Amino acid sequence: MNSNQKSSKSLYDIFFDVCIIGGGASGLAAAISVMEKNPTLKVCIVEKKEELGKKLLATGNGRCNITNSSCTDYEVVKDFLNNSGIVLKEEEHGRMYPQSGQAASVLELLKWRVKKLNVTTFTNCQVLSVIKIEEEGFKVNIDCANEKVIIPCKKIILACGGKSGPQFGTTGDGYGIAKTFGHTLSRIYPVLVPLECEGVEKSLKGIRVKGKATLLKNEQPIVEETGEIQFTADGLSGICIFNLSRYIKLELDDYTTLDEAFKQYSIELDFLPEMEDEEVIEFLKDRRYLMSEMPTEIYLASIINMKLGEQIIGEALEDKISTIGNITYKGIEEIAMLLKSSRYVVTGAKGWKEAQCTGGGIILDEVNLETMESKISEGIYFAGELLDYDAPCGGFNLHNAWLTGIKAGRGVAEALTQKMVIGE
Numbered sequence: 342m343n344s345n346q347k348s349s350k351s352l353y354d355i356f357f358d359v360c361i362i363g364g365g366a367s368g369l370a371a372a373i374s375v376m377e378k379n380p381t382l383k384v385c386i387v388e389k390k391e392e393l394g395k396k397l398l399a400t401g402n403g404r405c406n407i408t409n410s411s412c413t414d415y416e417v418v419k420d421f422l423n424n425s426g427i428v429l430k431e432e433e434h435g436r437m438y439p440q441s442g443q444a445a446s447v448l449e450l451l452k453w454r455v456k457k458l459n460v461t462t463f464t465n466c467q468v469l470s471v472i473k474i475e476e477e478g479f480k481v482n483i484d485c486a487n488e489k490v491i492i493p494c495k496k497i498i499l500a501c502g503g504k505s506g507p508q509f510g511t512t513g514d515g516y517g518i519a520k521t522f523g524h525t526l527s528r529i530y531p532v533l534v535p536l537e538c539e540g541v542e543k544s545l546k547g548i549r550v551k552g553k554a555t556l557l558k559n560e561q562p563i564v565e566e567t568g569e570i571q572f573t574a575d576g577l578s579g580i581c582i583f584n585l586s587r588y589i590k591l592e593l594d595d596y597t598t599l600d601e602a603f604k605q606y607s608i609e610l611d612f613l614p615e616m617e618d619e620e621v622i623e624f625l626k627d628r629r630y631l632m633s634e635m636p637t638e639i640y641l642a643s644i645i646n647m648k649l650g651e652q653i654i655g656e657a658l659e660d661k662i663s664t665i666g667n668i669t670y671k672g673i674e675e676i677a678m679l680l681k682s683s684r685y686v687v688t689g690a691k692g693w694k695e696a697q698c699t700g701g702g703i704i705l706d707e708v709n710l711e712t713m714e715s716k717i718s719e720g721i722y723f724a725g726e727l728l729d730y731d732a733p734c735g736g737f738n739l740h741n742a743w744l745t746g747i748k749a750g751r752g753v754a755e756a757l758t759q760k761m762v763i764g765e
């Protein structure tokens with residue numbers, strides 16, 4: 342156990358007004374928001390990992406795509422972040438990052454804010470269960486480094502995330518706790534994941550390109566994304582692919598295996614989305630003339646990644662042709678086709694460890710979305726990814742965590758402050 346409050350009291354003797362379970366994005370936002378509204382309240386965060394906010398450090402490839410300016414209630418989140426000293430910078434498509442480009446700076450500022458507001462934090466402490474004691478509030482059962490302790494409190498904010506990225510502490514514990522209070526869990530599944538695909542050359546692993554990716558089901562296009570695409574050892578990754586992965590809905594029945602269900606989907610990549618097919622052919626013809634004496638393998642150099650270019654040329658031209666001037670019209674058509682519509686059959690998707698978000702969760706109908714309080718069990722509030730909400734890459738998932746954390750914090754503080762006024 343590790344507390345920022347230097348106290349000799351055992352946890353049994355400490356009574357908290359609010360116990361926040363989970364010290365990630367939504368838990369930190371909730372703690373700060375309770376204290377902003379009523380600094381006299383006693384608030385604690387219980388965090389399973391040895392540090393608060395471990396997942397935050399990994400967000401946006403360490404840069405933290407913190408929110409998106411197109412989000413509903415963007416100003417609420419922006420004010421919250423600014424008040425914590427976080428300076429924002431806008432990039433394309435409304436994506437907001439800390440000016441520093443460092444996720445670590447975001448976490449550092451939030452941790453300081455929490456400390457300054459006198460929130461007690463317990464790290465290395467896993468909440469095992471929560472029991473409601475009528476009239477009194479709750480008892481939170483915790484395993485603190487193999488020591489079983491209980492925290493009594495008036496209100497609970499469940500902010501322990503979903504199941505994505507279990508290496509950051511999120512192993513779905515909140516779902517079980519919510520269920521004990523009568524809540525319903527919709528089917529959960531990993532989203533924003535890399536896809537495993539047939540036909541991706543291993544040698545392309547690690548290559549990142551800009552392009553358009555289209556998801557097809559049974560040869561019919563479903564959705565397309567333009568942006569970064571990354572080749573992996575066994576498939577495709579990158580923001581475009583993560584976003585497309587949200588649309589793969591496997592229909593399994595007695596006659597369809599998992600493998601068959603995945604293979605109904607394929608990804609088509611267009612490496613030159615700004616050019617029409619005909620334009621590419623004309624361009625390649627001109628280039629054949631310009632570079633006629635040069636070796637074939639550099640035909641696409643400076644147009645797309647060199648390694649990818651060589652791979653496309655190798656695949657398009659059946660016979661080895663040494664100089665560009667000898668490439669036939671048919672060869673040019675083949676190269677153009679691979680540049681505009683390389684097709685890869687989906688064979689699988691990566692699991693929880695590589696997922697950036699959880700699809701499904703605690704159903705929203707059972708929660709008051711203004712205060713985030715349970716409609717089923719008074720005194721229990723929800724925030725973050727454990728709710729049935731997920732969004733594409735672009736800062737939307739962190740936005741949801743901040744916003745629901747702010748609402749839950751304010752909702753709890755409001756309820757407790759009213760009780761104080763009434764004198765309960």
Ligand SMILES: Cc1cc2nc3c(=O)[nH]c(=O)nc-3n(C[C@H](O)[C@H](O)[C@H](O)COP(=O)(O)OP(=O)(O)OC[C@H]3O[C@@H](n4cnc5c(N)ncnc54)[C@H](O)[C@@H]3O)c2cc1C
Binds near residue numbers: 402502724735736
């Ligand atoms: C690699 C990666 C990159 C991402 N990048 C982005 C991005 O750039 N932009 C974006 O918008 N979204 C991003 N996301 C998604 C985003 O990080 C999450 O949606 C968001 O952090 C969810 O916030 P949360 O508070 O609900 O959960 P978390 O931030 O996951 O926090 C939950 C906390 O609860 C703790 N906990 C769990 N169970 C218990 C328990 N029983 N007792 C005590 N504590 C417990 C966990 O240890 C964890 O610290 C990314 C996700 C990943 C995995």
